[in-house]
Amino acid sequence: MHHPRNKASLARFALSPIALVAASLLQPAGVFAQAAAETSPRLQPSPALRDTTTPQDGAQLPTFVEGDRIQGRPDLETVVEGNAELRRGDTVIRARRLEYNQATDKARAEGDVYINKAGNTFEGPLLELEVDAFHGFFNQPRYRFLQNDAYGEADRVDFIDADRAVIRNASYTTCQRHPGPSWMPDWILRAASISLDQEEEVGHAEGAVLRFKGVPILPVPAISFPLSDKRKSGVLPPTIGLDNRSGLELTLPYYWNIAPNRDATLYPTIMTRRGIDLAGEFRYLEPSYSGMARGHYLPGDRLRDHEDRWGFTAQHNQGLNLPVLGTSALNLNLNRVSDDNYWRDFSRSSASLTQRLLVNEGTLAWGWAGINFNGRVQKWQTLQDPDAPIVPPYDRAPQLTGRWSRTDVWGGLDTYVEGDYTHFTHSIDALVRNAFPTTPEVNQPDGQRSYLVAQVSRPWQAPGWFVIPKAQVHSRYYAFDAPLATGQNTAAVTVPTFSLDSGLVLERETNLFGRGFVQTLEPRAFYVYTPFRDQNRLPTYDSAQVDFNFATIYTENQYGGHDRIADNNLLTLGVNTRFLDPATGAEAAKFGIAQRIRFSDQDVVLPGQQPVSERLSDVLFGASVSFLPKWSADGLLQYNYKSSQSIRSTFGVRYNPGNYRVISAAYRRQQGLSEQIDVGWQWPLNDLWGDKGQNLGPGAGEGEGRWYSVGRLNYSLKDSRLVDGIIGLEYDGGCWIGRVVLERMQAGSDVNKRVLFQLEFVGFSKLGSNALQTLKQNIPRYQFLRERVTTPSRFSNYD
Structure with missing residues (x-):
């Protein structure tokens, strides 16, 4: 049988066994893609929640074959010669010759064999395969992966x-070829053999070596890795850092993929000056609850008289759906450390352990038909600094709160009721008592407080105006564990409040700097009246x-919490104007001013404050401007008209002309307390010599061979010193990125300094310190030079 064809499409021909060749070759797309997850990957819901629908079986898909010539014998063999091509689903096989022997169940493709499987391509001279047994070989394959x-x-x-x-004898790199016979990739991974298991979606490489600039930098006798985005247990790349306190730090993490919805990571760290820090993290995600636990343990810290150091943090969130009774939720947030110096020595070990006030609390919430109830136990661990002690906050053990709210009832009324019972306790040590001998919070007794707040309002609003009258009653009762200075063991107070909020929203079309805008004028008046009720002798919990x-400035009470309700007879007047883009509604600029007018003295104050007798408050000026797409600025000024001075001022400006180009600067001043300048940036240094790079979009850099400067400096003008500073350089080598970052952070009276080095092999792994995390957390609008924004479609490499 001999049918010459010139790339004419043949009828459907059942060669589904040959199509299975491509199915096996798709899976190596994950080879060397990552030795293991480099950071904690995202947990997936438990298997019961995932879609288990299987795709259409491959044998049910039609197969199309074409070529210059086709011949064969029925039920024996079929041969396609000259521009032979097989298409099946998302698989394409091309060769100069394709043949299949049904008697021996062998498929053979030879001569420029090319396979495209869902965008991943493979090329080689010869393929032989026993189809049913799926036993065979592909000689000298070359492969390229879409991902x-x-x-x-x-x-x-x-x-x-x-x-x-x-x-056998495989290589892997992401360095793109350059002209020249002597060209070699900047980095390449070679392995003597790679074993693939598609059922388990894992691979195992033996005799692997990672070379950079021709130098072997990471010999790996044996390594396992995932073949898909499925998480894989294994050793993570080591991280290295240099700290002025802890010395050289070497972390050797291990990731344990326990289940799709549970994992653990171990972070043993060798600190040359301290010892070995044993750290770990466990995470879980279930249909109705999720959480994590993270801990650190450093036995015999050599810098702290060989004492054992440890820290622990855990979060747990759980929903409880109770039939008829409504919806409940349980939340736990636990944080503890071994000593007062932990925050100073290990400020980067855990995000939740960097503060001097560590909260430990559990909350049980319940809601049904507009009613909400919360029960909470909250305790604090305060890390004291002898040079700068702080007064610890009160523990709440327990706190019981109930709320009920309804809107648009009884002719448009909005109602709200809240009740609360809390037992306040705290312990004061000698350090705090000596530092704050006259502070009321140190000397006042523990106690129990109950309060009830009832509020009703009736909003009237329409396009262009609104009026909202509101009435509130706040009543509370105290029972003290010890008598007050006045001899009282109990106290009670009830405070009523009335307020009226009103405003207009006027619009007009206008032109500014040659552009058309919709300008608004929004005057607002807010009046509040709260009669005097003596509360100054009561504790402030x-x-x-x-x-x-x-x-x-437009609120009824200038105090937070429930121990002080300020007596007020004042009117707040303010006006805003905004410039809106008529096409999109985006705000191009906003300007505002507001001031309070007081009609009588305010006698309810916090301990240590004097009654307020000034009839006019400070004036607030505010502005935010973004007329130009590349520029934005904002500012806030608190101005005292009597002293003709600004009490507080904040100004900021940002220039962001494109990807990887941002400069931001801020000035912050509070009279008599602080005055600081904060500058942050990310910018390509190649711009200085006229190389503007390529516009490859976010997450792709600007081309090979470019330098980037990154940093942030926070300088105190009042103290004439640098508070915090980060300065770094990044180099984009195309298939690799190098980073070096110098970090200086203030920790109380001490200064922590670190040097971070990182070498990122694009598409494979990162070696060194986690400099990326430091840059992302500290530099406003910092962009990764490599970050997958969207997953590439197989049609982007479609035959």
């Missing part, structure tokens, strides 16, 4: 069965002065 544009080659691929294969800004 990260990585490629490699091998001497041979041996297929053991449908799920297992071995690649949770009350404090709220910040004076545009959000709080």
